[in-house]
Amino acid sequence: MLRILSQVGRLEAIDIPADIAEQIELIAIPAEGELEPGLTGDVLLTRPSLVPNLAHVLSRGPRWVHLIGTGIDDFPLELIGEDCVLTNSRGLSAMPISEWVLACMLSFEKRMPGSFITEPPKMWNVPRPGFGTLHGGTLALLGLGGIGTAVAQRALPFGMNIKAMRNTDAPSPVPGVELVRTIDELVADADHIVMVAPLTEATRGLFDDRVFSLMKPGVHLVNVARGPMIDEDALRRALDADIVACASIDSTDPEPLPAGHWMYDHPGVRVSPHSSWHWPGAFPAMFDMFIENLRRHLAGEPLLSVVDPANGY
Numbered sequence: 001m002l003r004i005l006s007q008v009g010r011l012e013a014i015d016i017p018a019d020i021a022e023q024i025e026l027i028a029i030p031a032e033g034e035l036e037p038g039l040t041g042d043v044l045l046t047r048p049s050l051v052p053n054l055a056h057v058l059s060r061g062p063r064w065v066h067l068i069g070t071g072i073d074d075f076p077l078e079l080i081g082e083d084c085v086l087t088n089s090r091g092l093s094a095m096p097i098s099e100w101v102l103a104c105m106l107s108f109e110k111r112m113p114g115s116f117i118t119e120p121p122k123m124w125n126v127p128r129p130g131f132g133t134l135h136g137g138t139l140a141l142l143g144l145g146g147i148g149t150a151v152a153q154r155a156l157p158f159g160m161n162i163k164a165m166r167n168t169d170a171p172s173p174v175p176g177v178e179l180v181r182t183i184d185e186l187v188a189d190a191d192h193i194v195m196v197a198p199l200t201e202a203t204r205g206l207f208d209d210r211v212f213s214l215m216k217p218g219v220h221l222v223n224v225a226r227g228p229m230i231d232e233d234a235l236r237r238a239l240d241a242d243i244v245a246c247a248s249i250d251s252t253d254p255e256p257l258p259a260g261h262w263m264y265d266h267p268g269v270r271v272s273p274h275s276s277w278h279w280p281g282a283f284p285a286m287f288d289m290f291i292e293n294l295r296r297h298l299a300g301e302p303l304l305s306v307v308d309p310a311n312g313y
Contacts, residue, residue, distance in 0.1 A: 001023065001024065001025050002023060002024045002025070002042050002043065002297070002298065003024070003025045003027065003040065003041045003042050003043070004024055004025065004026045004027065004041060004042070004043040004044075004045055004294075005027055005029045005035075005039075005041035005043065005044050005045065005057060005060070005062065006026060006027065006028050006029065006044075006045040006046075007028075007029055007030070007031045007044070007045065007046040007047060007051060007057075008045055008046065008047060008068050010028075011026055011028050013283065013287075014026065014045075014287055014290075015284070015287065015291075016291070016294075017291065017295075020294065020295060020298060023298055024294070024298075027039070027041065029041075029057065030053070031046075031047075031051045031052060031053060032052045032053055033052075033053060034053065034056055035053075035056065035057065035060055039060060040060045040061040041057075041060055041061055041062050042061060042062060042063065042064070043062055043063075043064045043065075043066065043294075043297070044057060044058070044062040044064070044065045044066070045066050045068065045290060046065065046066075046067060046068070047067065047068060047069065048067040048068070048069035048070070048071060048072045048074065048075050048088060049074045049075060050074055050075070050076060054076065054079055055079055058079060058080075058081075058084070062084065063083060063084050063085065064084065064085045064087070064297065064303070065080065065084060065085070065086050065087070066086075066087045066088070066089075066289075066290050066293065067086070067087070067088040067089065067307075068088075068089055068286045068287070068290070069088060069089055069092075069286070070088055070089060070090050070091070070092065070093060071198065071199070071226065072088060072198075072307060072312065072313065073198070073199040073226060073312065077307075077309040077312065078309075080309050085303060085306060086306065086307040086309065087289070087290075087293055087303050087304070087305050087306050087307060088289075088305055088307055089285075089286055089287075089288070089289040089290065089305065090145070090146055090289070090305040091145075091146030091147075091289070091305070092285050092286055092288065092289060093147065093276075093277035093282075094146040094147045094149070094150035095150060095279070096276065096277055096278060096279040096282065097147050097150070097151075097196075097224050097276045097277055098147060098150035098151040098153075098154050099154070100224065100250070100272075100276035101151050101154075101194055101222055101224060101276070102151070102154050102155065102158075104220075104222050104248040104270070105134060105139075105155075105192050105220065105222070106134065108132070108192075108220045108245075108246050108248070109131060109132035109133055109134055109137075110131050110132075111127070111129055111131060114129075115127055115131070134155070134158040134159065134160050134192075135158060135159035135160070136159060136160075136161070137160050137161070137191040137192065138160070138161045138162075138163070138189055138190050138191050138192075139151075139152075139155050139160045139161070139162045139163075139190070139191070139192045139194065140162075140163055140164070140165075140186045140187055140190035140192070140193045140194070141162065141163070141164040141165070141177075141194050141196060142164075142165055142183075142186060142193070142194070142195045142196065142197045142203075142206075142225070143164070143165075143166060143195070143196035143197030143198070143225065144164040144165075144166040144172065144173065144174075144177070144179075144196075145166075145196065145197075145198075147196040147224065148164060148166075148194075148196040148197075149173050149174055151194055151196065152164065152172075152174040152177050153174055156174070156176055156177075161178075162174075162176065162177045162178065163177065163178040163179070163180050163185075163186060163190075164177050164178070164179055164180070164186075165179070165180050165181070165182070165183065165185070165186045166179065166197075167197075167202070167311075183206060183211055184211075184214055187211060187214050187215050187219075188214055188215075188216075189216055190215065190216070190219060191218075191219060191220065192219070192220045192221075192222065193215070193219060193220070193221050193222065194222040194224070195207075195221075195222065195223045195224065195225040195229055195230075196224055196225055197225055197229070198225070198226075198312060198313035199225065199226035199228055199229060199312075200311070200312045200313065201312075203225075203226075203229050204228050204229060205228065205229070205230075205231050206229055206230075207221075207229060207230040207231060207234065207235065208231040208234045209231070209234045209237065209238075212234055212235070212237070212238035212243055212244065213243070215238070215243055215244070216243075217242055217243050217245075218242070218243075218245045219243065219244055219245060220244075220245060220246045220247075220248070221235075221244050221246070221247045221248070222247075222248045222249075222250075223247070223248070223249050223250060223251055224250045224251060224276050225251060226251050226253075227249075227251045227252040227253030227254070227255065228253045230253075232253065232263075235247060236262060236266070239266060239268040239269065244268065245268065246268050246269075246270065247268060247269045247270070248270045248272075249263065249269060249270065249271050249272070250271075250272045250274055250275065250276040251274055252271065252274075255274055256273065257271065289304065289305055292304060293305070
């Protein structure tokens with residue numbers, strides 16, 4: 001019997017398939033305070049953030065920890081020992097986030113919602129300002145994991161030229177995507193720059209004054225990664241200098257942004273409250289990777305979506 005300790009809410013939300021249900025015991029535990037005396041577990045199901053009693057829970061036996069979510073920059077990786085496997089739900093949000101990215105790019109090019117009218121315009125059949133197009137434009141992807149791949153797959157049918165930068169020498173998983181090795185190559189001549197890489201020491205503050213200076217005027221920047229990857233003061237200078245025409249920001253630093261923050265009022269910024277991941281099936285999908293890995297664990301097979309604490313993703 002495999003004992004799973006869960007810190008992710010109601011147990012009934014975790015739909016364990018009937019064919020393996022008799023092989024496991026699922027126990028809800030708190031995120032704060034000590035566990036009951038003698039309570040141990042084999043697996044910990046928890047959140048990708050700082051859980052107050054994580055060190056205590058890990059002392060109760062789990063050798064596999066699964067995080068419901070993808071970003072792990074707030075998770076204390078130093079608590080995961082060499083004898084413990086850490087996995088996450090990588091890729092679960094690729095579909096909705098990639099749709100959100102395409103929606104942002106299309107709304108930028110088609111000037112929505114500003115192109116809608118509520119009264120007769122001075123001129124009919126002449127949109128002001130003029131529309132752009134994705135066709136023939138250049139999309140630059142910082143990151144080519146699950147989300148970056150999904151964005152590329154959806155952008156190619158629009159006739160876009162796509163280049164990507166990733167932290168690996170592996171070939172592109174999407175035919176037609178050019179791989180580049182430096183941030184300078186990535187941002188040069190891009191019409192839309194989409195950030196989908198994990199937050200690491202290499203990406204923290206990557207978008208600074210120097211990188212913005214390499215972009216051609218009028219670029220559209222989309223951040224569905226992590227806020228600290230952008231130097232916010234440098235972004236503001238790039239916006240005011242018309243280098244960045246529009247910044248569609250779904251992840252900020254801090255979260256949430258405090259009242260009165262300049263991003264709320266800047267005409268070149270569109271902020272959303274870190275909601276690009278949501279869709280009607282979002283919450284059931286959070287457990288899909290865990291269920292797949294649960295089957296693999298019971299069968300003695302290698303787990304998917306293993307996190308390397310040294311790399312931070």
